[in-house]
Amino acid sequence: MFTKVIFGRYVPIDSVIHRLDPRSKLVLSLYFIVLVFFANNWQSYAFLAATTLATILLTKVQLKFFWEGIRPLIFIIILTVLLQIVFSAGGTVYWHWGIFSITSMGLVNGVYVFMRFFLIICMSTVLTLTTPPLLIADAVESLMKPLLKIKVPVYEIALMLSIALRFIPTLMDETQKIMNAQRARGVNFSSGSLIKRVKSIVPILIPLFISAFNRAEDLATAMESRGYRGGDHRSKFRILKWRGADTIACVGMAAITAGLFLLRLL
């Protein structure tokens, strides 16, 4: 059931993008998201779309797979865009009914909003497709280190984040198992009235909560019995290393920024 959506999943292959330091990937994709909001004409959107496409190609993930993965999200974007179109005013009015109207400005805005969402989703998918979740947690920890000075519990936050990320697949497996057991006992998740369907979630949620709490307790016991203490004195198994490729990626992003601001002048 969860197999088609690739948003938020890691694909373990080897590519230039996979090998980048997770910190540079995290910062650059956040930076790109901000950058998208600076585009203001079709040339600049086309330019950003081209750079996004180039990045996707560099990840070596099949385009068809990538597209199928983000397609479910496209419908959500289109819904947002439709609302944007019928509620915004300005320019030539093509259609009008009560508070709804379709105008030339509305259409242009709609296309821009669509492009913004689409580019942001593509870039964040590139990040999660090429970076294992635990490395993203490591990157967050590393980037947040300066906050230790103002007493932010960085190590604890990072640990919570990595445990949460680590257990997503485990809990999904668990959900699948419990669903199978209940389906074998005659629960039908895909038919019946809405109330019946909502009710059929109870036999999944209760066992899932129980197993999650048991798991959490076991994990806490295991960590304590092995003497876990968070903080500065812990060494790391995965050491993040800034390489030449990361510098190149940053320079590339600077070039994209320059290109974008040139196109804004058109």
Add this chain to the structure above:
Amino acid sequence: MGQIELNNVDYKYQPDTPFEATALQAINFTVETGSYTALIGHTGSGKSTLIQLIDGLIKPTSGEVTVVDHHSTATSNSKDLDQLRKNVGIVFQFPESQLFEETVLKDIAFGPKNFGKTDAEATAIAKKSMALVGLTEDFAEKSPFDLSGGQMRRVAIAGVLALEPEILILDEPTAGLDASGQAQIMNLFKQLNVEQGITIILVTHNMEDVAKYANQVYVLNHGAIVKSGTPREIFANQQWLMENYLTVPVTTRVAQKLIDKGYSFDEFPLTVAELSQKLIPKLKGEQ
């Protein structure tokens, strides 16, 4: 034509993605009504996938699954699959994770109610199932979460038996139970098989159980059936089992050692009872 028939079945996980993995290929599998079939093989050999196919929890990527007179193919919809499930009960690995109701009785009655029984009927069946698995009436109103591991397992098994299935699939039903609990549960299944003619498919790593209970064995390896036959045929070829890293029941190991030393058996012994029966006259004869 058996009660369960798999015809050239393939199953792939997440086809057409980078995560694609073949779990089963070219499976031909027949189970006759009232038989006791054991399914053996390593972890990851496809045993769990195979039982999910039989219960219509998943549908084959290609080929056809037939259970009683219902079919599932790659193009089946969820309604067709529901039909398959009516005749089949599955005791999954660690089935106690399926418990969720407030009381033991309610949890056991959950399945029959889903399959259209009235509350009164379901409660009556639930009480009967409790007695079958050896739970006394005192347990009926207890919360399943206050019970011990072994008791929870019994409640979960009773919940499956309450479906009154014609076919019962058991996925390592005794894993994690103590020796006496294991024997009780396994004897219960054999009793259901003999007395009520329920077809049983047992997935297990325990070769003693295979030797003792099954009358047909399928060996799975890397998603394919590599060997099938009666337990006697399978265990007679110890060399082959060892080469495939499968263990052999202690009894047959003893028998093999005796054969190596020059003894001969007219029929290869499978269980302790058979072996001792064959040995006693020989020992007496030598005296």
